[in-house]
Amino acid sequence: MKKTLSCTVAALALMTSAAHAEAITVLVEGGGHSLQQAAADAFTKETGIEVNFVEVPYQGVYDKLSAEIASGTSNYDVATIDVVWNAAFAAHVEDLTDLFTDAVKADIPPALVMDANAGNKMMGMPAWANAEIVFYRKDLWEDPANQTAFKEQFGYDLAPPATWQQWRDMASFFTKDGMYGTVVIGGTSEEWMAEVLQAGSPGVILDDAGNVILDNQAHIDALENYRAPLCLDKSVPDNALEISWGEAQNLFYQGQTAMMKFWAHAYKMTPEDSEITGKVGVAPMIAGSAGIAAIPGPWYNVIPSTSQHKDAARQFISYLVAHNALGIEAPLGLAATNSAYESYMGKPGYEHFGPLMETLSAPATKGRPLSEDYQELVDEAVMPAFQGALECEDNVAELLQDAAATARDILGQ
Secondary structure (H helix, E strand, O other): OHHHHHHHHHHHHHHHHHHOOOEEEEEEEHHHHHHHHHHHHHHHHHHOOEEEEEEEOHHHHHHHHHHHHHHOOOOOOEEEEEHHHHHHHHHHEOOOHHHOOHHHHHOOOHHHHHHHEEOOEEOOEEEEOOOEEEEEEHHHHOOHHHHHHHHHHHOOOOOOOOEHHHHHHHHHHOOEOOEEOOOOOOOOOHHHHHHHHHOOOOOOOEOOOOOEOOOOHHHHHHHHHHHHHHHHHOOOOOOHHHOOHHHHHHHHHOOOEOEEEEEHHHHHHOOOOOOOOOOEEEEOOOEEOOEEOOOOOOEEEEOEOOOOOHHHHHHHHHHHHHOHHHHOOOOOOOOOOHHHHHOOOOOOOOOOHHHHHHHHOOOOOOOOOOOOOHHHHHHHHHHHHHHHHOOOOOOHHHHHHHHHHHHHHHHOO
């Protein structure tokens, strides 16, 4: 009887605890909601803490969190933010250093750990991450006639491109029969900045001390190489300034290009009616003298300083990183931890995870500078020089010297 009574009391206590459990509210954009819903459901089942998502468009995350900080109100306990906003919010979120145990840090690609370190604290925990990798047409690369002709022309075997020169050679080779080898993206500069890291720069735009390095040799070499398929080889469409990621993706899906560098999640997004469905191969990002490198695209879970349920929010964030693989079945199919990706390695349909992990974990892979002035630097200094170079007339070194001067003016250097 005593044992039964004890069990009953314990059960009642558990029920009472669950009934009075906290609820937390998470501010997130649509794709991020789907990536975290399964883990949130499991978290609620284990802890009794309800998780309510407030889903807004991409820019709405920044706007709503900014408004909450400015007003001192407390609508959100967790916000899932793009890495490009980390610097802007660093002073207004909780320090999560204690959640970054040795085991957690060992399970996260180093570049993602570095991007979490803003304002002398670990301001957020990566929820998922992405990077550009190489996409290519397996049917073209595996064609015996192409393999023979390529080796005769270039002197080495046709395989997925792994270096700058191989990328240019293969782009030139497949520019035939109404198809281009690839594209040069002129609408956004991140793909070029990945090549800056591949060329051995200590960072893009700024070094770790915040000094402008836009005119260092790695930036110059990378921009010369980046524009070569357009300006020298003629292996890409000539309207590069009109092409951004969306246009590049569509040209590949339409069979108008043989390869592209693109965000890894797209591997599972090839339209069923595309002529290249079932013909797509993937490989790690290309390498320069410093090896493989990319600009990662992580999102971070942060706790606003205005949150009234910080303990529950910390539990939620810790649970999500420990159960990171639960988001992989969502449409975007992304995670942040090595163990999450490794748990799907070898499964059909997830062939892109190997190249993505190799790219994210490459020693030269590094995030964009954690500067509140980042977007102004891109808009006012980087893009005019970058797009000017893609007009194929100006001297790259001079363009980047002017860009560096503009950047130093912005930063007061």
